[in-house]
Amino acid sequence: MYVAVAGTFGPIHDGHRRLFEHALRFGDDGVVVGLASDDLAVETRRDDPRPIPSFGERTRAVSQTLAELDEWGRDVEIRELDDELGIASTDPSIDALVVSPETVSELEDVNSRRRERGLEPLTGIVAPYVLDEDGERISSTRMVRGEIDEHGATIDTDGTND
Numbered sequence: 001m002y003v004a005v006a007g008t009f010g011p012i013h014d015g016h017r018r019l020f021e022h023a024l025r026f027g028d029d030g031v032v033v034g035l036a037s038d039d040l041a042v043e044t045r046r047d048d049p050r051p052i053p054s055f056g057e058r059t060r061a062v063s064q065t066l067a068e069l070d071e072w073g074r075d076v077e078i079r080e081l082d083d084e085l086g087i088a089s090t091d092p093s094i095d096a097l098v099v100s101p102e103t104v105s106e107l108e109d110v111n112s113r114r115r116e117r118g119l120e121p122l123t124g125i126v127a128p129y130v131l132d133e134d135g136e137r138i139s140s141t142r143m144v145r146g147e148i149d150e151h152g153a154t155i156d157t158d159g160t161n162d
Contacts, residue, residue: 026098
């Protein structure tokens with residue numbers, strides 16, 4: 001199965017690692033990572049503006065993280081996304097899309113676009129959320145705000161972990 005996963009991925013945290021692990025586990029024919037362009041990363045965060053590492057920095061971080069997690073020796077390709085539904089809705093070679101509970105509804109939009117193009121719908125692979133030590137979903141936004149570290153440990157107001 002050729003599997004896609006997409007996002008901004010900056011900064012990377014354990015929730016992203018779970019998405020990547022699912023893509024690698026199921027992607028025996030390969031994995032494509034759709035990485036949001038700098039413009040798309042800003043555009044999709046209008047309601048929650050925050051500093052986002054550059055595309056180049058995020059590409060390096062994603063590549064390194066995938067290499068650390070890949071125990072199967074998968075072929076992995078990182079492609080720049082300029083459209084939220086981009087690669088998954090247009091690439092006929094993709095069989096499945098890894099999504100989080102937050103983005104599972106986007107799978108229907110992707111499959112609707114695929115059907116319009118005469119492509120087979122994608123199988124959805126839902127990777128459960130990774131929760132922090134307080135039971136909240138880990139997110140890059142919370143990391144940037146200084147609330148948690150990349151593993152979900154709460155950061156005290158003095159900047160240290162509990």
